[in-house]
Structures are given as structure tokens and as C-alpha cells.
Amino acid sequence: MSNVLVLVDHTDGQVRKTTAELLTIARRLGDPVAVFVGDGVQDALPALGQYGATKVVALTNPELTQFLVAPKAEALQQVAAKVEPAAILISSNAEGKEIAARLAVKLESGLITDAVDVQEGAVTTQSVFAGNYTVQAKVTHGTPIITVKPNAATPEAAETSPEVEEFDVTISDAAKTARITDSKPREATGRPELTEAAIIVSGGRGTGGDFGPVEAFADSLGAAVGASRAAVDSGWYPHAYQVGQTGKTVSPQLYVAAGISGAIQHRAGMQTSKTIVAVNKDEEAPIFELVDFGVVGDLHKVLPAATEEVIKRKS
Amino acid sequence: MKIVVCAKFVPDATADRRFRPEDNTVDRAGVDGLLSELDEYAVETALTVKEAAGDPGDTVVTVLTVGPEQAADAVKKGLQMGADAGVHVLDDAIHGSDAVATSLILAKALAKLEADLVVFGMGSTDGSMGVVPAMVSERLGLPAVTLGSDVTVDGQTVRIRRDGDTASDTIEGTLPLVLSVSDQANEPRYPSFKGIMAAKKKPVETWSLADLELSADQVGGSAAWTEVVEVTARPPRTAGTIVTDDDSGPAGSGAHQLVEFLSTNKFL
């Protein structure tokens, strides 16, 4: 079978769930070959093997992580020249998309971004125009390069014991230009990662700036917290948690919108959620057109009462 | 310094956006369009950089767009906001171009304009792939600092703050370079009456593919490296249950019914 390259998404060898999803998808297209950039490949090995990586290509050249994406794209080009993959799968985040973009130009290959599904023959599914349309597409030239969104597949284990192959890459001076000079890690919240969470509770302008009830309800459900742009622009919640066109696109099992009107740009980020619930005091709010269940009421009363009841039922 | 803002004409997000049934491309002619709102942040960044320059008269801000006839509106909006000049790459053969082909056209035009600083928005409001800045940077061999939420130009150094998923990073590059800015970067100005009048006299050039030494077979639908196989309108969501919260005790309360719903659907 042909090889399918999967770029591993990790922090110091801690493999993210999206990589398990990519490996699961890669198995539909061929034999997954994981490309691991940076330190910690030995820590990552069990997770990569669990989801069926047949081989792990390790790239440890320090220049790969000192500069912005360009060196990684060069490295992948060199790996691709050797492996001649049938497809290349990369996580659909800011860095992943830029690596994929550069790679598409280098390899003269078609690029599809933001796939929510990839099936045999590398036919992708994407959700476009604020989730109002579903598009199926495929690459017709070169090596299909596909960036895949979180939650595009349920990770399925397929135990292998992959070998690690160190691969030496050469990075051109032209790629060593944009440099990260400082990095302030975001404070950990202890809540699930927004794009990966099964449940999300989001707050909007209707919170009036108090996210306490939103966070408490989220915690009772083990959920991640999101926010509308109005809440972010008001400085009530960090931009990293914004859901929507210019924030994160999420597709959880359950999305709860509290004090959010449901503007098209917000819908763009959450419309494909499996189940949608809203709490809004305005019965005319457009968010109610989307919901499976809606409560017309004051979130400052409804959420604390619901939180209390959830905690009671769970204990 | 020559600053060029790459601006896209897009179907209005609040209108009924659709695909052309004959070739599954985005209908850019049959629906109202406008300058992609996310590119307004790029125009604003360019204008701020110009205003902050020692001698603003030495800096020229050009708005560059690739698109059909009506895309001239995107250029016009940029000029009304305060850009100095416009370039519209217009050619029938361009219709159906994918991101890779678009990046080729932009790169050729940017080289012809001898841009020192190329500014993009974070993505278009229609295709929203967000990959064109990286592709253009790759083609021009220029550094790219992308998704800036705060931008400073200090001599030859461009520094941005990028608020990522796990960290807030400071990223630096040296001119000439490609920059993209997020919608957190600034508050785009509205065109003033003076700006609207002045825009009418600003120079706008229209270039064809031939002007960029490109041929029709390098761009457009036939040169696209991806193909849309099928387009399906998302079925409308089936109407849900809406209850009104009242104070008539647990049975009637919105919270109680909400938790019942969550429990029935196994979210607890």
C-alpha cells in the first residue's frame, strides 16, 4: 500500500488528539507515516503506534522550531520527495494551514483546507458559507495536501510498533527569516481544549461581563467555555476562546449559547454542532432558529439554577 | 516605502451566498459583493504604518485586487479609506482560479509593484482558507509574519503579537515581507466624505494576465488543482423545543426543563 504522511501535532512529545484522528483517517488512504518535528519522539511513540503509524520519521534539526513555519514546509518537502506519499494530512490550525500552503506551492499540488471528513480516494468534505453548504472536493493535481479539522474522525486504535527513522533535512537561509522572539504561554484553565471538547458553553453580550454563571455551568458539565465576539471585544473573555468566523470553528456534541443572539458570523463557528441549546431573554433572537432546545429567560437565573440541578443529579 | 494591501471582493455574508450550478464555483456576479470586511483591517494597518512613517509622503499605499468587474468596488473602498492608488487585475480567464492560482497572480502583480510591505487580512469572508499570504510569501521568497493582533514597524523590522491557541507570541521579520493581520489588530476607519470625494481622483490601473506575463492556461478553473465534486445545501435544522422560564417552581422552570433535556439526551 502507498504511504500517507501525517504531520504530528504535539507539545514536547505529548501528542494531541487531532493526531490520533489524522492517523485514523490516513489508514483509509494507505499506510500512515508519522512525521515528528522537534524533541520528545520517544514519548510520542506509544500514542503514534496505538493509532497505526507504520513508521515515524523524526526531524530534530533545531532550526525547524526556531523559525516560523517555512523550515517545516521545506522539511516536509524533503520527506515527501523520499517517501512519495499518496497524500499529506496536516491539522487545520494556523500553523498547519500555513505549512500546507507553502507545501502546495513547492510540490505543485492541490490543497484542501478545513476538511471535516476524508474518505477513500482522498475525497474531502468541507462546511462552507457559515455552515450553510457542504462541499465535497478532491485534489486533481500532484499529491493531495489536506488540512483536517479537529473532531473529523473518532480515533480508532490499530496497534503497531513503528520504527523511528531519523531524517536529516537541510534548511535554506530564505526559510530562516521570521523568528519567534518571545512566547507567553496561555494560562491553563483545567477545562477541555475548545476545538476538541465534547461540550461547550459559550457566553455573549448577554452575560453583561460576568462569565461566572457560564463557567460554573460549563464546569458542572465538564465542558469548555467559549465566547462571542461581542464578549471578547468588550474585554470580558480572551480572544483565544472566541467562537465564530474570526475565532474558532467548533463542532461539539453539545453547544450551549447563553446571551448570544446568533449572528451569521457566530453561526459560522458553531452551526455544525450536533445538539444546540440556547438561553436568551429575547424570544425573537435568531439563535432560536438553530436550537434543539431553547429557554427564553435570564441567563443569570437559568444557568445557576441549572448548574445546581446538574450537580445534584450527578452526585 | 511601497505598501500594497491585497484585498478581496466577496459576496456579502449577510446576503444569500450561493454556488453557480454550472461549475460549482462561488457566485460572485449574481449576489451583492463588497470588500471582505477582514481586509479592512489590512487597509487600516497600511494607513497607520504610513501615518507613523517619518515622512508619510514617501510612503505609497496601493490596494491590489484580483477579481471580476465588480471587484473594482473593493479597490474603491480602500481608496475611500485613504489608500493612494489601486490596481485591479481583471481577466476573463481568471474565473474559477483556486488559492494556488490566485497566489500566482498576486505574486506577479506584487513583484511588478515592487512592494516592500505586503498586507493581507486574516482570511477572506467567503473562501476563508487563510492560505494565500503564506503562498505569496513562498512564491516571492519573502518572510511572512502572519495573524498579527498588534503590529509595529520599526525601521526595517516588523514585529507582531500573535495570540495563538497555546501562547501569545512575538514574531519578527525584516522588510521586505508579507504581513497578515487579524480582526483584533485595529478598528478600521470609516471613509469620510472628504475621503470619498478624494477617491474619485486617485489612480486605478487595470492589468490583464498579459500585463503580468501570465497565460490563460496558468489560471482559472481549468488550471485549478482541486475540484469540487458536489455541493449540498445544508438541510435546515428541524425546529427545536422552546420553553419560557417562569418562577412557578421546579416543574415549570426553564432550568429544570433544560436539565431534563440534557439528561434525556445523555449529556449528564
Ligand SMILES: Cc1cc2nc3c(=O)[nH]c(=O)nc-3n(C[C@H](O)[C@H](O)[C@H](O)COP(=O)(O)OP(=O)(O)OC[C@H]3O[C@@H](n4cnc5c(N)ncnc54)[C@H](O)[C@@H]3O)c2cc1C
Ligand atoms: C468580519 C466579522 C467577523 C466576525 N466574527 C465573529 C466571530 O468570530 N464570532 C462572533 O461571535 N461574532 C463575530 N462577529 C460579530 C457578530 O456579527 C455579532 O456582532 C456578535 O456575534 C454578537 O455577539 P453577541 O451575540 O454576544 O451579542 P448581541 O448580538 O448583542 O446579542 C446579545 C444577546 O444576549 C441576549 N441577552 C441580553 N441579556 C440577557 C440575559 N440577561 N439573559 C439572556 N440573554 C440575554 C440578548 O437578547 C441578545 O440576543 C463578526 C463580525 C464581522 C463583521
